[in-house]
Amino acid sequence: MWGGTDRKDSLAAVQEAIEAGITTIDTAPVYGFGLSEEIVGEAIKGNRNKVQILTKYGLRWDTQKGQHFFDTQDAQGRPIGLHKYAGEKDVIQECENSLRRLGTDYIDLYQIHWPDPTTPIEETMLAVKKLLQDGKVRAAGVCNYSVEQMELAEKVLVLSSGQIPYSMVNRGAKKDVIPYCMKNNKGVIAYSPLQRGLLTGRIGMDHEFAPGDHRPSTPFFKPENRRKILSFLEKIGLLAEAHEASLAQLAIAWTINRPGITAALVGARNPGQVRENVRSANIALTRDEFQRIGELLEGLDLQL
Numbered sequence: 453m454w455g456g457t458d459r460k461d462s463l464a465a466v467q468e469a470i471e472a473g474i475t476t477i478d479t480a481p482v483y484g485f486g487l488s489e490e491i492v493g494e495a496i497k498g499n500r501n502k503v504q505i506l507t508k509y510g511l512r513w514d515t516q517k518g519q520h521f522f523d524t525q526d527a528q529g530r531p532i533g534l535h536k537y538a539g540e541k542d543v544i545q546e547c548e549n550s551l552r553r554l555g556t557d558y559i560d561l562y563q564i565h566w567p568d569p570t571t572p573i574e575e576t577m578l579a580v581k582k583l584l585q586d587g588k589v590r591a592a593g594v595c596n597y598s599v600e601q602m603e604l605a606e607k608v609l610v611l612s613s614g615q616i617p618y619s620m621v622n623r624g625a626k627k628d629v630i631p632y633c634m635k636n637n638k639g640v641i642a643y644s645p646l647q648r649g650l651l652t653g654r655i656g657m658d659h660e661f662a663p664g665d666h667r668p669s670t671p672f673f674k675p676e677n678r679r680k681i682l683s684f685l686e687k688i689g690l691l692a693e694a695h696e697a698s699l700a701q702l703a704i705a706w707t708i709n710r711p712g713i714t715a716a717l718v719g720a721r722n723p724g725q726v727r728e729n730v731r732s733a734n735i736a737l738t739r740d741e742f743q744r745i746g747e748l749l750e751g752l753d754l755q756l
């Protein structure tokens with residue numbers, strides 16, 4: 453979905469992250485259909501106790517059960533239909549598969565990838581509760597769940613976190629999931645904080661995407677939205693310069709310092725991107741700077 457990746461670069465990116473002091477690695481079985489977890493497993497060899505592994509379940513490429521999500525293809529171009537399915541037995545089996553690929557005997561945070569409307573939430577969470585009791589999983593989390601879905605899950609177990617899309621230009625979760633997590637003492641894990649690369653300013657109007665890259669077909673990448681986002685980035689360019697920061701660093705610093713945000717999952721293709729991105733932890737934005745950015749974002753008017 454990202455126009456191809458290089459295994460060596462990905463491995464080196466995770467190793468670079470660990471050396472730089474990043475402690476949270478988020479992956480999923482469906483990323484590369486098992487390949488991402490295998491690469492993470494290889495990268496953490498000898499360093500398991502330095503990192504927390506966040507992985508997921510319930511998004512399947514190898515079953516027709518559950519609800520069809522969307523069609524994609526594997527690295528050889530073969531068609532694949534993705535399904536949301538989190539039935540009890542399958543969750544237990546998925547966990548075993550992830551442990552094997554990751555080369556570990558426990559997962560720090562186990563998250564449902566997307567809600568599965570075909571399985572009662574209670575059934576899914578009972579499976580995770582068993583994994584917690586067996587010590588295969590240390591904490592339970594959810595991704596892309598609404599507050600109502602989180603409340604249902606909590607009838608069975610305690611959730612540690614909610615993972616949601618959140619970036620300067622995608623702030624919907626501040627209305628519901630973020631306040632709920634803040635009130636109930638749960639972590640909020642922000643994904644796609646660079647809006648899949650757009651907020652780095654390095655994807656211009658004439659950017660040529662590699663074949664198979666899903667990004668140009670998504671709403672934020674529509675030309676009219678890209679133009680507005682690029683114009684916003686131009687306006688905050690001076691602010692970034694004042695911090696001797698790149699736009700990517702500014703966008704990450706903004707995200708991790710928003711109320712309620714516990715961690716940002718920043719995707720990196722290679723060690724160079726990791727080195728650049730990790731520096732954002734040292735950038736302290738002032739109250740006036742937050743306000744200025746907020747005002748510009750309020751006026752953005754994206755067509756999603």
Ligand SMILES: NC(=O)c1ccc[n+]([C@@H]2O[C@H](COP(=O)([O-])OP(=O)(O)OC[C@H]3O[C@@H](n4cnc5c(N)ncnc54)[C@H](OP(=O)(O)O)[C@@H]3O)[C@@H](O)[C@H]2O)c1
Pocket residue numbers: 454478479565595596615642643644645646647648649650652654700717718719720721724725726728729
């Ligand atoms: N739970 C879920 O449903 C869900 C969904 C999406 C993501 N996630 C998690 O969140 C993570 C990050 O999300 P994401 O990859 O979608 O979005 P992202 O972090 O917003 O963007 C990552 C992309 O930004 C570009 N990039 C990163 N650092 C850069 C730099 N310094 N300079 C230039 N470009 C840079 C790279 O694009 P190029 O490829 O153009 O180099 C990279 O692939 C994922 O790996 C995953 O763990 C979870």
